[in-house]
Amino acid sequence: KNEVEQSPQNLTAQEGEFITINCSYSVGISALHWLQQHPGGGIVSLFMLSSGKKKHGRLIATINIQEKHSSLHITASHPRDSAVYICATGTYNTDKLIFGTGTRLQVFP
């Protein structure tokens, strides 16, 4: 059974700081997803990756398959980045994703 752990659970930062959120999982996966849930409740898919690194604007996601670990980085953080960030893993032969419990990020001006 795959366990998905995120750290830290809560994170506060000053505007402009570099942010790292970590996600570890216990079994081999086909893909890892990073999602963002805004304070208003809406959920947005940020990245889906199975190897290496992806970048979109100030967001960077990396994955290390051997170490079963992924990180989400935010450069030059801004108060609008305040949200819950959720990682989820996918495995072969099922469309079911296993979700982490989320990391609540607050960025203060």
Next chain:
Amino acid sequence: DTAVSQTPKYLVTQMGNDKSIKCEQNLGHDTMYWYKQDSKKFLKIMFSYNNKELIINETVPNRFSPKSPDKAHLNLHINSLELGDSAVYFCASSLWTGSNGANVLTFGAGSRLTVL
């Protein structure tokens, strides 16, 4: 021009009632999902449909019945509501690439159900 729209956004009802949440997507996706997010914000899959065919039915009580009249719609009907059904229910859709855990999801805004 909302991509995945759910209605209603809020639903407050008494225990024992029957209620429905509707979901529609205009993205041309062929797969739709229902997720439940509990009070601790933990997301869990309930159902998924690909081309109107049930793909995932995740240990959900029989009181929950999804219905997919076509690829663009997936409705959730809940009978005999219980206190524990209080949660936020998210509809999502994707373009099917297979049962491979790699389908990118587009979520609706969520429907907050409160059972009194």
